[in-house]
Amino acid sequence: MDLWKGSMTIRKKYLLLSALIDFLIVFTVGIFSLKSENFLFNYLLYPIIFLVLLKVNTGLWMYLYSNYMNVLDNELDPEKFIELTENEYNRNKNKKYRNYMKLNLAAGYSSAGKIETAYEKLKEVDLSKKLYRKQDKILYYYNEALFLITFGKKEEATEIYNKELSEEIEKIGKRKKDSEIYNLVKALEGMLFHGNDNEKMIEILNEALKKSKTKRQNLGFKYLLATYKEKADETREAIELYKEVAENGNKLYIVQEAREKLKKLI
Incomplete structure (x- = not known):
């Protein structure tokens, strides 16, 4: 089944599927607890249900989002990815989510070779608003520096690295320095220096x-x-x-x- 047929967004798929899964889990456990006469067991069951639902919903979101990113990262189809991302952007009212989608649009357009459009989309990202992950700002400044190198503005790219990117790298801590993002940054450092x-x-x-x-x-x-x-x-x-x-x-x-x-x- 193609999860991306039609115009339904990731968020809408997530809300519908999570509601269905949550109902089935709660309903099943509820029936089981009604048959149990152990009060302590029933009392302890509710926090366990909460943790299970949290884990299931997180896993569901990661699954849906990974499938979406897979279009660009492994299917290598930037045009399709741009179409999906624009659908996400246009059909969602959540400002934080829409802001984040601009990062993805920049990635899609750059992979399609439309570097100027990618740069425009990147610069539309509002950094005054909190993004989803700590490393998202690193991705922002990494891409900004990379675009500037492409435009032949290496000095400006170096300034971005020195003033912004290096500071964000320090924030992620030593444990993150073997991460995928840090690997990208090391390649960028090579190009700059x-x-x-x-x-x-x-x-x-x-x-x-x-x-x-x-x-x-x-x-x-x-x-x-x-x-x-x-x-x-x-x-x-x-x-x-x-x-x-x-x-x-x-x-x-x-x-x-x-x-x-x-x-x-x-």
């Missing part, structure tokens, strides 16, 4: 590849690695990486970029 050192960048990107969690990240790092391999005159390895991106990147914009590179190198 070692961009002219091909060998260093190859080392950084090889390490980033080992820790990449999604196909989109993996292929993005491979494309970037190929560009540095090409600069370092490691042409054969660059060609293999470009081929992998071109063959496996589906609708990501880097597929076309990789094909253009291959035309010049082969």
